[in-house]
Every structure is written in structure tokens, then in C-alpha cells.
Amino acid sequence: MVAHDSRLWDACPCPDHAAVVVAVINLIEGVLLLLLASIGVFIFAIRRHYAIREVRDQYGIPEGELLYTDLDHPAEVLFSEKYRISGRPDYILRDEMTGDHIPVEVKSGRAKKPYWNHILQVAAYCLLVEEHYHTRVPYGVLVYGDGEQHRIDFTEDLRRQVLSTVDAMRECCAGTPVRRNHNASVRCRNCAYSDECRYCLGDM
Incomplete structure (x- = not known):
């Protein structure tokens, strides 16, 4: 008879079958969870894509990669340390051909040509986007309510004009109170400062 050395048997690297089964089950569960998470992310991306497309179609937003939106939910307020101004454009797009960052402002009303105050507003957004994304705009x-789109070139002249307007506004705020320059009560009702304005027309 051949004697077996029990010490050699104990040292043999025989696998623990129960542990292997548990490890395989855990691996399968991990793969399934990862798969479910991937499906969830995919569904979210699809829904967001169609939601963005619906808003684009509704407001006539130009094509491009959407980096920022303030229409369907409140977005981060952009602030310029250099110019001490802040604001939230309705959209910021990145042109897929040139890589340019383009602020988009949507107005509910209609206009045959852009109003000057709207042009200055877009110019201010150009300043904010430049500083936030560190790129030239x-x-x-x-975009007006009828879907009419107007490209506002951010020229050096427009840059100077918007900065000059910002300086003038600061001087007005530091000086005498700004008086109302209209008699339209609806404008007062829609004004963010109506509660603080001594010249507000109220519910007239």
C-alpha cells in the first residue's frame, strides 16, 4: 500500500467551489447593475435630446451643441469679475463647425428689426460668455416670438458701447434716483423692481 502524506493534500491548491459560485454570482449581479445603469443613462439622454429638440423647434433656436440653457430650468448665473456684471442668457451654443460659443436670447414679442436695448443685452451676454468659457465670442x-433670428455681430464698436452703457448705468445708480420714462402700467407690473420703485404706476 502506498501511504498518502496528509500534509501534501492540505497544501494542494484545490478551489473552494462555494466561494467560486458566490464570486460568479456577484460578478453577474455587478454586470447587470452596470447594464441597468447604462440603460437608464441612455433613456435620460434620449429624453433630454427630444426635450431640447422640442424647445429648439418652439423657439427657432439655431443648430449647435447646447452648452447652457435657462428656459426649461433655472441655470447658473454668469458673473464677470472683470466688468462686475451678471446675467443668464437663454442659451449658449457651440458651433460644431467653428467651435465658437454663441449666446442666444429669446424674446416673446415680435420685431421687424432688433431693438437697441436687446442688442446691448446680447452684447453683455457675449462679455459674460467670453469670461466664463475663456474664448472670443x-x-x-x-430670436423673436415669430421665430425671426437676428445675428448680432460682437464688434469692437459694440463692445465699447455696451461697456459705456454699463458705466452710465453705474453713474445713474450712484447719483439721483432714476425716474420713470413712460406711462405704461403693464411695464411696471412686469418690472422686477416694481416693489422698490417710488415711481411705480402700480395697478393703474
């Missing part, structure tokens, strides 16, 4: 876009 060549133009912004105004």
Missing part, C-alpha cells in the same frame, strides 16, 4: 443671436 464673434456674435450672439436674437
Whole structure:
């Protein structure tokens, strides 16, 4: 008879079958959870894509990669340390051909041509986008309620004018109170400062 050395048997690297089964089950569960998470992310991306497409179609937003939106949910307020101004454009797009960052402002009303105050607003957004994304902004876009789009070239002249307007506004705020320059009560009702304005027309 051949004697077996029990010490050699104990040292043999025989696998623990129960542990292997548990490890395989855990691996399968992990793969399934990862698969479910991937499906969830995919469904979210599809829904967001169609939601963005619906908003684009509704407001006539130009094509491009959507980096920022303030229409369907409140977005981060952009602030310029350099110019001490802040604001939230309705959209910021990145042109897929040039890589340019384009602020887009949507207005509910209609206009045959852009109003000057709307042009200055888009120009201010160009300043904010430049500082936030560290890139030169060549133009912004105004979209009115009828879907009419207007490209607002952010020229050096427009840059100077918007900065001059900002300085003038600061001087007004630091000086005498700004008086109302209209008699339209609806404008007062829609004004964010109506509760603080001594010249507010109220419910007239």
C-alpha cells in the first residue's frame, strides 16, 4: 500500500467551489447593475435630446451643441469679475463647425428689426460668455416670438458701447434716483423692481 502524506493534500491548491459560485454570482449581479445603469443613462439622454429638440423647434433656436440653457430650468448665473456684471442668457451654443460659443436670447414679442436695448443685452451676454468659457465670442443671436433670428455681430464698436452703457448705468445708480420714462402700467407690473420703485404706476 502506498501511504498518502496528509500534509501534501492540505497544501494542494484545490478551489473552494462555494466561494467560486458566490464570486460568479456577484460578478453577474455587478454586470447587470452596470447594464441597468447604462440603460437608464441612455433613456435620460434620449429624453433630454427630444426635450431640447422640442424647445429648439418652439423657439427657432439655431443648430449647435447646447452648452447652457435657462428656459426649461433655472441655470447658473454668469458673473464677470472683470466688468462686475451678471446675467443668464437663454442659451449658449457651440458651433460644431467653428467651435465658437454663441449666446442666444429669446424674446416673446415680435420685431421687424432688433431693438437697441436687446442688442446691448446680447452684447453683455457675449462679455459674460467670453469670461466664463475663456474664448472670443464673434456674435450672439436674437430670436423673436415669430421665430425671426437676428445675428448680432460682437464688434469692437459694440463692445465699447455696451461697456459705456454699463458705466452710465453705474453713474445713474450712484447719483439721483432714476425716474420713470413712460406711462405704461403693464411695464411696471412686469418690472422686477416694481416693489422698490417710488415711481411705480402700480395697478393703474
